[in-house]
Amino acid sequence: MVANGPMLRLLPRLSDDVAFFWTSGAEDVLRLQRCHACGFLIHPPGPVCPCCLSRDLGPHEVSGRGHVETYTVNHQQWIPGSEPYIIAWVSIDEQPDVRLTANLVGVEPDDVHIGMPVRVVFEHVEDVWLPLFTPDDEAATGSGSGS
Amino acid sequence: MTPPHPGQEPLERRAIISGIGQSDVGRRLGRSDLDLTVEAALAAITDAGLRRDDIDGLSTYPGMGAGTGGFAGPTSPEVQDALGLSLNWHDGGGEGAGQMRAVISAVLAVAAGLARHVLVYRTVTEGTAQGTGGRQGIGGTGGGGVPRFGGFMQWSLPFGAVSAANWLAMVAQRRMHDFGLTREQMGQIAINNRRNAGLNPKAIYRDPMTMEDYLAARMITTPLCLFDCDAPCDGSTTVIVSHRDVANDLDHPAVGVNAVGTALRGRPSWDQFDDITSMAARDAGASMWERTELTPADVDTAQLYDGFSILSIVWLEALGFCGRGESGAFIEGGANIARDGLLPLNTAGGQLSGGRLHGFGLIHEACVQLRGEGGERQVERARGRLPEVAAVANGGGPIAGTMLLTRGVR
Numbered sequence: 001m002v003a004n005g006p007m008l009r010l011l012p013r014l015s016d017d018v019a020f021f022w023t024s025g026a027e028d029v030l031r032l033q034r035c036h037a038c039g040f041l042i043h044p045p046g047p048v049c050p051c052c053l054s055r056d057l058g059p060h061e062v063s064g065r066g067h068v069e070t071y072t073v074n075h076q077q078w079i080p081g082s083e084p085y086i087i088a089w090v091s092i093d094e095q096p097d098v099r100l101t102a103n104l105v106g107v108e109p110d111d112v113h114i115g116m117p118v119r120v121v122f123e124h125v126e127d128v129w130l131p132l133f134t135p136d137d138e139a140a141t142g143s144g145s146g147s
Numbered sequence: 148m149t150p151p152h153p154g155q156e157p158l159e160r161r162a163i164i165s166g167i168g169q170s171d172v173g174r175r176l177g178r179s180d181l182d183l184t185v186e187a188a189l190a191a192i193t194d195a196g197l198r199r200d201d202i203d204g205l206s207t208y209p210g211m212g213a214g215t216g217g218f219a220g221p222t223s224p225e226v227q228d229a230l231g232l233s234l235n236w237h238d239g240g241g242e243g244a245g246q247m248r249a250v251i252s253a254v255l256a257v258a259a260g261l262a263r264h265v266l267v268y269r270t271v272t273e274g275t276a277q278g279t280g281g282r283q284g285i286g287g288t289g290g291g292g293v294p295r296f297g298g299f300m301q302w303s304l305p306f307g308a309v310s311a312a313n314w315l316a317m318v319a320q321r322r323m324h325d326f327g328l329t330r331e332q333m334g335q336i337a338i339n340n341r342r343n344a345g346l347n348p349k350a351i352y353r354d355p356m357t358m359e360d361y362l363a364a365r366m367i368t369t370p371l372c373l374f375d376c377d378a379p380c381d382g383s384t385t386v387i388v389s390h391r392d393v394a395n396d397l398d399h400p401a402v403g404v405n406a407v408g409t410a411l412r413g414r415p416s417w418d419q420f421d422d423i424t425s426m427a428a429r430d431a432g433a434s435m436w437e438r439t440e441l442t443p444a445d446v447d448t449a450q451l452y453d454g455f456s457i458l459s460i461v462w463l464e465a466l467g468f469c470g471r472g473e474s475g476a477f478i479e480g481g482a483n484i485a486r487d488g489l490l491p492l493n494t495a496g497g498q499l500s501g502g503r504l505h506g507f508g509l510i511h512e513a514c515v516q517l518r519g520e521g522g523e524r525q526v527e528r529a530r531g532r533l534p535e536v537a538a539v540a541n542g543g544g545p546i547a548g549t550m551l552l553t554r555g556v557r
Contacts (some may be wrong), residue, residue, distance in 0.1 A: 005305075005306055005307050006306075006307030006309075008293065009305050010293065010296060010304040010305055010309075011293075011295050011296070011305055012295060012296055012297065012301035012304075012305060013295040013296065013297045013301070014295075015297060018301070043419070044299070044302060069321065069423060070317040070318070070320045070321035070324070070423055071317060071320060072313055072316035072317050072320055072368045072369050072370075072371075073366075073368065073369040074307055074308075074313055074316075074367075074368045075365070075366045075367060075368060075369070076310070076312065076367045076368055078307065078309045078310055079307060079309070082307065085307055087306055087307060087308045087313055087317070087368075088317075089317055089418050089423070097419070097421065098419070099418045099419060100302075100418070101302055101303045101306055101308050101418045102306050103306045103307070109369070114320070114321065114324040128305070130305050130306070132306075
């Protein structure tokens with residue numbers, strides 16, 4: 001059994017530009033910054049769209065579905081007391097060039113594979129909702145309605 | 148993408164590396180970073196046949212405010228003051244084409260006439276810092292609460308992705324998936340470098356390593372094991388960058404700067420870079436070849452960054468020594484990268500076994516080889532010919548710089 005993550009969750013500062021991302025899980029949804037002019041998803045959030053240079057930007061709810069682009073099982077005690085845990089780069093289905101670094105949970109290393117469909121789940125720590133990902137069984141069996 | 152100024156001779160060719168120096172290198176030297184830097188600086192000045200007063204430029208990586216734990220080395224004001232230098236130009240910083248940005252910056256300053264002899268240094272005391280402070284984890288159990296994080300680290304720290312080891316493990320995993328890279332192939336980098344370190348008296352780890360040893364090492368972050376990660380150490384490495392018009396005054400071959408590679412065309416981010424399997428090495432490598440008539444086939448030895456074994460593998464492709472996805476096959480069995488192979492790699496042991504001199508150890512070794520001063524580990528090509536062209540690469544992930552160096556001025 002691997003852990004859901006490190007023994008200690010080092011947390012982000014909820015500054016104005018990123019607070020929406022780290023707290024959207026309170027409503028059980030994942031939000032990314034989106035350009036209102038061209039629709040581009042911008043991550044990490046910024047003050048301008050790097051595609052069209054519009055400054056008309058805002059949080060946008062996405063499906064929370066994605067795919068494992070790659071992963072690793074961490075064994076090193078960077079954070080003392082941690083059990084092995086899985087780290088992945090997950091691409092977001094609405095715009096796969098956006099990736100989130102996150103832990104994979106509810107799955108053992110032997111069952112993880114690159115290209116695996118996953119969906120977001122949240123871990124609530126203090127005032128932060130960390131987006132983690134777990135296997136998306138609906139997408140895997142083809143019965144899901146997601147993209 | 149076309150080079151910025153087609154038809155113009157690349158100005159880096161106005162510069163040479165006229166001298167090299169290196170302090171003692173070790174796991175726990177217990178000496179100050181300034182002390183080590185002075186040792187290496189004086190060695191390089193002597194090697195170049197210069198006097199202290201000839202040095203009119205100073206350049207370093209990563210410069211002021213770049214961190215603790217023995218990573219940063221002394222600032223350029225400290226070194227200037229310690230050596231009593233009077234400078235026409237000086238520079239220090241951590242943003243740019245890898246650790247060698249400090250050398251490239253000096254090359255450009257010399258080409259522009261801002262300085263004639265630039266002392267460039269990179270100093271680390273990470274070995275001693277870890278030895279005296281204990282290896283630092285993050286967080287810990289001490290009082291006072293855990294700080295919150297902003298900036299780029301906020302996107303990975305909460306998930307325990309705290310080290311470049313984690314990020315590069317994911318690069319390696321993706322390469323295994325896309326190209327069939329194996330642990331045995333990665334192990335050839337570690338074994339090759341250890342074999343070469345055995346002939347480098349300053350190397351940190353010199354005992355032979357077998358594939359069995361490699362495969363039995365403890366896992367750090369899959370698929371990277373302990374021997375895929377470089378060794379923190381203490382040491383200072385220096386080069387003197389001079390105008391090429393002094394090349395004939397030296398009592399050893401000048402090392403010419405044929406081309407530099409500085410491009411960063413993808414996103415400057417570990418997890419957002421478009422191609423997970425290459426990242427910025429792809430751009431730096433491509434931009435270097437856009438600036439020279441030489442080709443990968445002309446390169447006699449490669450000193451490719453190995454903060455992690457996977458990085459040398461990425462660089463082999465990024466610099467065109469083999470096709471995309473083919474580096475695993477290229478290093479299979481280790482013959483191609485051995486000292487008597489097609490492309491002798493990391494001939495002083497690299498960072499995996501030579502110690503993390505942070506890019507500059509590789510630059511130093513490229514010069515040693517081009518000058519024919521490698522002693523027992525000197526590379527010879529067919530019919531005893533000394534190496535004429537060396538490729539050096541620094542950096543990993545979204546950080547990359549590369550140089551093509553030549554024996555003598557071309």
